[in-house]
Amino acid sequence: MAVGGPSKSHGIAKRRAMADAVIGHVTDAGRARRRRFGLRSAMRRKSMTAFLMTSPLIVLIALLVVYPAVYSVNLATLNRSMEHFVGFGNFLFLFNRETFWMVVRQSCIFALTAVLFKAIFGFVVAHFVHNIPAKGQRKWRGMLLVPWVIPPAMSCLAWLWLFDPSYSAFNWVFEKFGIGPIPWTGDAMWARFSVILVNVWIGAPFFMIMYLAALKSVPEQLFEAAAVDGANFWQRTWYVTLPMMRNIIAITALFSLIVTFANFDIVRILTAGGPIDLTHVFATWAFRVGIEVGDIPLGASVSLFMVPILTVAAILILRDINRRGNEA
Amino acid sequence: MRGKLTRRRFLATTAASTALIAMPYVRGSHAAGRLSIVLWDHWVPGANNTSKMLVEEWAAREKVEVQIDYVNNQGNKLLLTTGAEAQAQSGHDVIALATWLPSDHANQLEPVDDIMEPLIKQNGALNATVEYLGKSQGHWIAVPATIGSQIKGPCSRIDLMKQYAGIDVQAMYPAGAPPKAENWTLEAFLKAAEACHKGGFPFGIGLGTTADSVDTAGAIFHSFGATLVDAKGNITVKSDPVRQALEYYTKLAKFFPPDAPAWDDASNNKWLISGRGALIMNPPSAWAVAKRDAPQVAEQCWTHGMAAGPKGRFAPFIPYFWGIWSFGKNKEAAKSLLVHLSQPAAVEKLVAASGGYDLPSFANLTTFKTWAEEGPPKGTLYHYPNPYNHQILSIAGAPAPPKIAVQIYIQGVMTKMTVRHLQGEPMERTLAWAENEVEGFLRT
Numbered sequence: 001m002a003v004g005g006p007s008k009s010h011g012i013a014k015r016r017a018m019a020d021a022v023i024g025h026v027t028d029a030g031r032a033r034r035r036r037f038g039l040r041s042a043m044r045r046k047s048m049t050a051f052l053m054t055s056p057l058i059v060l061i062a063l064l065v066v067y068p069a070v071y072s073v074n075l076a077t078l079n080r081s082m083e084h085f086v087g088f089g090n091f092l093f094l095f096n097r098e099t100f101w102m103v104v105r106q107s108c109i110f111a112l113t114a115v116l117f118k119a120i121f122g123f124v125v126a127h128f129v130h131n132i133p134a135k136g137q138r139k140w141r142g143m144l145l146v147p148w149v150i151p152p153a154m155s156c157l158a159w160l161w162l163f164d165p166s167y168s169a170f171n172w173v174f175e176k177f178g179i180g181p182i183p184w185t186g187d188a189m190w191a192r193f194s195v196i197l198v199n200v201w202i203g204a205p206f207f208m209i210m211y212l213a214a215l216k217s218v219p220e221q222l223f224e225a226a227a228v229d230g231a232n233f234w235q236r237t238w239y240v241t242l243p244m245m246r247n248i249i250a251i252t253a254l255f256s257l258i259v260t261f262a263n264f265d266i267v268r269i270l271t272a273g274g275p276i277d278l279t280h281v282f283a284t285w286a287f288r289v290g291i292e293v294g295d296i297p298l299g300a301s302v303s304l305f306m307v308p309i310l311t312v313a314a315i316l317i318l319r320d321i322n323r324r325g326n327e328a
Numbered sequence: 329m330r331g332k333l334t335r336r337r338f339l340a341t342t343a344a345s346t347a348l349i350a351m352p353y354v355r356g357s358h359a360a361g362r363l364s365i366v367l368w369d370h371w372v373p374g375a376n377n378t379s380k381m382l383v384e385e386w387a388a389r390e391k392v393e394v395q396i397d398y399v400n401n402q403g404n405k406l407l408l409t410t411g412a413e414a415q416a417q418s419g420h421d422v423i424a425l426a427t428w429l430p431s432d433h434a435n436q437l438e439p440v441d442d443i444m445e446p447l448i449k450q451n452g453a454l455n456a457t458v459e460y461l462g463k464s465q466g467h468w469i470a471v472p473a474t475i476g477s478q479i480k481g482p483c484s485r486i487d488l489m490k491q492y493a494g495i496d497v498q499a500m501y502p503a504g505a506p507p508k509a510e511n512w513t514l515e516a517f518l519k520a521a522e523a524c525h526k527g528g529f530p531f532g533i534g535l536g537t538t539a540d541s542v543d544t545a546g547a548i549f550h551s552f553g554a555t556l557v558d559a560k561g562n563i564t565v566k567s568d569p570v571r572q573a574l575e576y577y578t579k580l581a582k583f584f585p586p587d588a589p590a591w592d593d594a595s596n597n598k599w600l601i602s603g604r605g606a607l608i609m610n611p612p613s614a615w616a617v618a619k620r621d622a623p624q625v626a627e628q629c630w631t632h633g634m635a636a637g638p639k640g641r642f643a644p645f646i647p648y649f650w651g652i653w654s655f656g657k658n659k660e661a662a663k664s665l666l667v668h669l670s671q672p673a674a675v676e677k678l679v680a681a682s683g684g685y686d687l688p689s690f691a692n693l694t695t696f697k698t699w700a701e702e703g704p705p706k707g708t709l710y711h712y713p714n715p716y717n718h719q720i721l722s723i724a725g726a727p728a729p730p731k732i733a734v735q736i737y738i739q740g741v742m743t744k745m746t747v748r749h750l751q752g753e754p755m756e757r758t759l760a761w762a763e764n765e766v767e768g769f770l771r772t
Contacts, residue, residue, distance in 0.1 A: 183590065185590040
């Protein structure tokens, strides 16, 4: 007993110690869990704080973007009087309309041409501004951004007066040189030229400022190395500047493509889609059909038709950017 | 003492009780509730004051609290307001409806047969175009409004028409007397257009897709009996009357300004006011602006009837309506107000306030002194309201069912046909294009 006594008491103590250790461990784990899930710790975590801070915006986007988007999908599946579900009936109807395909073609011509010229002008002007001494650069940057910051409805009205069918200020000037009169908005070719020109005028400064930012981030050593290797201006541009700006060019082009495809105000104000519908784009045609004619489901279908086109463009461009990002 | 009822007290109590019971119901200041209305925001300065005064006069008499919102057409504001209220099933009680909107929202408008029948008895009949636009399934769904309704007939320059076309428009449409316009035919119109074009003052008629262009094309097509869709909904594009109308209008369009396909509703007004044209098709708004900005032009303007075609003398008529939403909260008050605004005295005030621009649709209300006296030149508006009914008031797209006609109208199918043919497209191809377009409008 005496022998066994201490040994037994030792065993009990050991077990107790083990139990304490276990309980202690459990208590620590509980504490840790409490710490992990407690409000204070949750608030301490950056991701939670970021989520909470952005939640008002998320709610706002859900209300102003997601809800209307879902609602427009719902509208696009209804008949003209919005009483019956017709599934893809409105889209099938559109596919059989000659005018609709003309609008698709025109939207593509308008968006692609405008984005191309905006990119070219933006690129060239960004180079000019980049080469201006830093002291006077801010002034030029500010001035060149003016077309972009003026509300488009206002600037388009000014352009409308310049292109006015009967009293065009441009024609008045051209007349002095024996040119014209040019039917700026009365002839299909000139009308398309006019709406693209105004779009380029408004949108090119955005490209310019993005490209300027990209140019400023290209390390000067690369140009110096290229110069040492004997590269001329075009070679420097082709082998150094453009590869270094590729991502910015792609993102800017994608962003602009989306905005230009969905453009409404320029065409609406300058030509209202005329003459004989030859300048209509998706948004103006959707407005004509949906609001003016009163066929809201068909109008919704026309505007939703932009989604697959832009989705394909977005996937292609973003995949390219990702691939290059991984390569880097 | 406490329980004692004296004779004097008994009499006083009885008298007071009797007086209380017999006292008439004294209404509060807005006992008949509230009413909210949308009226078309008039472009004539001060015209809104008259409509406001008339509404307030009625509101004070009927003890109704009224809220008036004036909504204009700039940027399709009135169209969008109507659409939004129809979608939301909420908004005003009474709304001003542009030409095609009653039929667009027929299911959401309160029938007004009960007030229209007495009004027609009182003010005279309504023309077929008003019935076509304001009725649905045999019932009146809106009341024709004086404010905004207009005829878009010719407004000619007296001097230029005399000088280049040899036409005395004042003699043809003398102030205060019936028209002597037997020779005023579409052939004469074509010759006059050619002569004025040669003289350097082309007729200012647009070929765009806005209302003024479409209304003129519609009247010309009707003059030949040409319809794109008949009243039963059958497509009638490939018909002889349509071919004749298209051929005629294309010939005429050769004498329009070369940029006419790009014209909007402001272009013809500017054309007349700037003194560049001999004739436009418009209500007298251009003349009214010319009075202010170019008085020498205004004093040469004469608004008159349309030229007659093989099937009659058709003038474009663009009526406005007042509708009562079926979800409106005070329909009885709304009806009472619309009756008040349609009384001859009220209509005369509205016409005077608009300088003669606004036209009542009722047959007996076309001879107010405003049209006889407005000037210069005096009597320039005398024939504007069609006082001798020598024109058939029509709307482009009719007689197709309104749901189809509105698409023909808004899409400007007739002006587009004209431009296509004018630009060299063979007639049959143009007709095939139009047929395909109209086919698409038949969907329900």
